[in-house]
Amino acid sequence: MVMSIFLVSNFGCSTTPQATVAAPKTFTNSLGMKFVKIPSGSFMIGSDVSASEVENQYGGKEGFYKDEHPQHRVTISKPFYMQSTEITVGQWRLFIQDIDYKTEAETGGGAWIFAGAKLEFKEGYYWDNPGFEQSEKNPVTCVSWNDIQAFVKWVNSKEGKTYRLPTEAEWEYACRAGSTTRFCFGNDKDRLGEYAWYRNNSGKHPHPVGGKKPNSWGLHDMHGNVSEWCQDWYGGYTAASVTDPKGPASGSDRVARGGSWLGNARFCSSPFRYWFAPRSRLSGLGFRLASNL
Numbered sequence: 001m002v003m004s005i006f007l008v009s010n011f012g013c014s015t016t017p018q019a020t021v022a023a024p025k026t027f028t029n030s031l032g033m034k035f036v037k038i039p040s041g042s043f044m045i046g047s048d049v050s051a052s053e054v055e056n057q058y059g060g061k062e063g064f065y066k067d068e069h070p071q072h073r074v075t076i077s078k079p080f081y082m083q084s085t086e087i088t089v090g091q092w093r094l095f096i097q098d099i100d101y102k103t104e105a106e107t108g109g110g111a112w113i114f115a116g117a118k119l120e121f122k123e124g125y126y127w128d129n130p131g132f133e134q135s136e137k138n139p140v141t142c143v144s145w146n147d148i149q150a151f152v153k154w155v156n157s158k159e160g161k162t163y164r165l166p167t168e169a170e171w172e173y174a175c176r177a178g179s180t181t182r183f184c185f186g187n188d189k190d191r192l193g194e195y196a197w198y199r200n201n202s203g204k205h206p207h208p209v210g211g212k213k214p215n216s217w218g219l220h221d222m223h224g225n226v227s228e229w230c231q232d233w234y235g236g237y238t239a240a241s242v243t244d245p246k247g248p249a250s251g252s253d254r255v256a257r258g259g260s261w262l263g264n265a266r267f268c269s270s271p272f273r274y275w276f277a278p279r280s281r282l283s284g285l286g287f288r289l290a291s292n293l
Helices: 051-058 089-099 145-159 168-176 189-194
Strands: 003-006 018-021 026-028 034-038 041-045 072-076 080-083 111-115 118-122 227-233 254-257 273-276 290-292
Touching (some): 034 168, 041 168, 080 168, 089 145
Antiparallel strands (some): 034 080, 111 118, 227 254, 254 273
């Protein structure tokens, strides 16, 4: 344990020694959500190879990767906490039952689900009926960015602590865990199955959280299982170095990061970016929380 002891002198008298205790490396809140301390630091966000080169290595079309450029330096000036896994169906259910919340999928006509060989928007599908069997430990899906804001407000009221979605920069920084390669473990996509549930091994459905190897900072499922909402409005990158970026001040779409059970390896890489309207809800899209120290 790291601590510093200091004495304060006043007119020749000393107060009782006081201790400043370092924030714990992990903690689990009363709702069963485990968080891991992410250190401050800097990294290069985005890709250091051309979009055409990534296309040749990982498939897809060059347009998939243009938004990873230009690569630029980001500084995360303060440590923060990141949830070690995605929010589960069971954790979401506590919220639903406590305040009788209705998601936008329930009030707005359904969700995008994987039907056969493609995604289709279908009525009657929502977080508790996502188009596949799920356990309470599966990641919750079919929830919108707007739904998540209501969930965050509820968690904060229960815990007396400020939880939030991670920023896009925090998400990639935490996913990379000090790595500079396409994945946290290197560039070899043949190893992806050790760390992620994705199209090649998922059986066309998500799996209970934490079932694959974590990255070196103790975070599971960053490369797969479900994609994850971030706090930011989506915007293009600039080449300038930035500190604690929070994305554009406004926009039409919110950022999502990470691969999912229905996506190929190309969508699972650390720098890959995409975006959805805040009302969007998909059976391959969930979230995890972050918190300041």
